[in-house]
Amino acid sequence: MRFLMRCVFFALFVTGFLPLPAADPISLHPDNPHYFSFRGEPTILITSGEHYGALLNRKFDYLRYFDELASHGLNHTRVFSGVYLEIPASFGITDNPLAPTAKEFVCPWVRSDFPGASDGGNKFDLTRWNPAWKERLVDLMQAADERGIVVEMTLFCPMYKDELWNVNPMNAANNINGVGDCPREELYTLKHQGLTNVQIAFSEMIVNELKDFDNFYYEICNEPYFGGITMQWQHKIADVIAAAQQNAPKKHLISMNIANGRQKIENPDPNVSIFNFHYCVPPTTVAMNFGLNKVIGENETGFRGNSDVLYRTEAWDFLLAGGGLFNNLDYSFTPSHPDGTRRDYSSPGGGSVELREQLGILKEFLYQLPFIEMSPSASVVASVEPELSVEALGNPGEAYAFYLHVPLPSKPQDLSRLLRDNIEANITVDLPSGAYRAEWVDTKTGKVAKQQSIVHEGGKRTLTSPRFSNDVALRILKDE
Numbered sequence: 001m002r003f004l005m006r007c008v009f010f011a012l013f014v015t016g017f018l019p020l021p022a023a024d025p026i027s028l029h030p031d032n033p034h035y036f037s038f039r040g041e042p043t044i045l046i047t048s049g050e051h052y053g054a055l056l057n058r059k060f061d062y063l064r065y066f067d068e069l070a071s072h073g074l075n076h077t078r079v080f081s082g083v084y085l086e087i088p089a090s091f092g093i094t095d096n097p098l099a100p101t102a103k104e105f106v107c108p109w110v111r112s113d114f115p116g117a118s119d120g121g122n123k124f125d126l127t128r129w130n131p132a133w134k135e136r137l138v139d140l141m142q143a144a145d146e147r148g149i150v151v152e153m154t155l156f157c158p159m160y161k162d163e164l165w166n167v168n169p170m171n172a173a174n175n176i177n178g179v180g181d182c183p184r185e186e187l188y189t190l191k192h193q194g195l196t197n198v199q200i201a202f203s204e205m206i207v208n209e210l211k212d213f214d215n216f217y218y219e220i221c222n223e224p225y226f227g228g229i230t231m232q233w234q235h236k237i238a239d240v241i242a243a244a245q246q247n248a249p250k251k252h253l254i255s256m257n258i259a260n261g262r263q264k265i266e267n268p269d270p271n272v273s274i275f276n277f278h279y280c281v282p283p284t285t286v287a288m289n290f291g292l293n294k295v296i297g298e299n300e301t302g303f304r305g306n307s308d309v310l311y312r313t314e315a316w317d318f319l320l321a322g323g324g325l326f327n328n329l330d331y332s333f334t335p336s337h338p339d340g341t342r343r344d345y346s347s348p349g350g351g352s353v354e355l356r357e358q359l360g361i362l363k364e365f366l367y368q369l370p371f372i373e374m375s376p377s378a379s380v381v382a383s384v385e386p387e388l389s390v391e392a393l394g395n396p397g398e399a400y401a402f403y404l405h406v407p408l409p410s411k412p413q414d415l416s417r418l419l420r421d422n423i424e425a426n427i428t429v430d431l432p433s434g435a436y437r438a439e440w441v442d443t444k445t446g447k448v449a450k451q452q453s454i455v456h457e458g459g460k461r462t463l464t465s466p467r468f469s470n471d472v473a474l475r476i477l478k479d480e
Helices: 002-015 062-071 131-146 192-210 232-244 282-290 308-320 352-366
Strands: 037-038 042-043 045-049 076-080 109-116 122-129 149-156 215-219 254-260 275-280 295-300 325-329 381-385 389-395 399-405 428-432 434-441 450-458 459-462 471-478
Touching: 045 062, 045 308, 045 352, 062 076, 062 131, 076 325, 131 149, 131 192, 131 450, 149 192, 192 232, 215 232, 215 275, 232 254, 254 295, 275 282, 282 295, 308 325, 308 352, 308 389, 308 399, 308 471, 325 352, 381 389, 399 428, 428 471, 450 459
Parallel strands: 045 076, 045 325, 076 149, 149 215, 215 254, 254 275, 275 295, 295 325
Antiparallel strands: 037 042, 109 122, 381 428, 389 399, 399 471, 428 459, 434 450, 434 471
């Protein structure tokens, strides 16, 4: 019934019987484009999201998923469009949301009357859109909208292995249109006009379908640095999206996924406003690209083990380094556990209810700061004892935020040997003269563990933390 009501509601929008919502889409903040503006508020996107199959996998209940994100104040998710899918054995992921059965696969293209697709179903017709996919797309977007969740709509993804190309609708073996008779490395290269035409038509169609929503942005392609994808093809799709939006009343942001780890961006595409990275430990890519004056995001983590401390510290580090978007790849969300309660997964990363609670604490910490007025401020930190990793944001004389944690490599071999309890840290900071209020915040509970008022003459000042395990946060605000 709820689905039917949404469909009727959207139909009334489309036919003009109800006015379209006036909200502008999420955009770069006009005062600080390293962050977002969404529904009139400064915004940082933070989440721990499912493995991208919420739209294309009919078995995945995105209402329960979105409810779980919203219950922790998380405001973001990544969604793959349905052009790409995986198989159950892909990447060792337990109950993989991106690996639906043929019956549960909701593809943008409709199946024809001709049998013979590699998944056992009928072949696809790449000239006809699937009404069931469009209906699910609208319902998913409306559900996210109601909960204040911003969707990254990822259009394309490389074929990492032949086994993924073998099941893809754009493979000539799986469609009736005679396109896609090529190696997987040539899928996104502009070498085959028939394939390029299919990809352009899909991009134009989805722009039209989503034009009235304010709670999303486009990502051109997930991990385009794999699978032979060319930069020329990425620029082409960015141009297509921009052209399709040219006369639209609402212009939606475009994201490009740059690299795993870090990379200096040279000659950025002028259509792109968000530059996303994966596995940013340490978060040095933010400083490398801060001069672009765009959002620098980390929209995928994982493959470090399943301990919450790894992804909690990664999130705090990245956002306190000046990033504007963070998404942990959360394997506790599966089609059988869309509320993120699966504990027995053997996937190559982490995710849990407790981690989502901790990311909600991070979001609350940041939202209590005037972060639009702040920027990376590593030079404020003169020293830290004992040896700890530190990231800092600041607005001189007004507001500062610091995050301290035990040093952790990207992929610890023996995590237990690196973790520490009962730490007391001394951080020496260089502050202008003034009156300040300092608060040490427990990153696991969100509670203020210690606070003090400071009347400072200017220069270096040492503050001592309460005792903590592994990590702690500090904010220093001008005392009115």
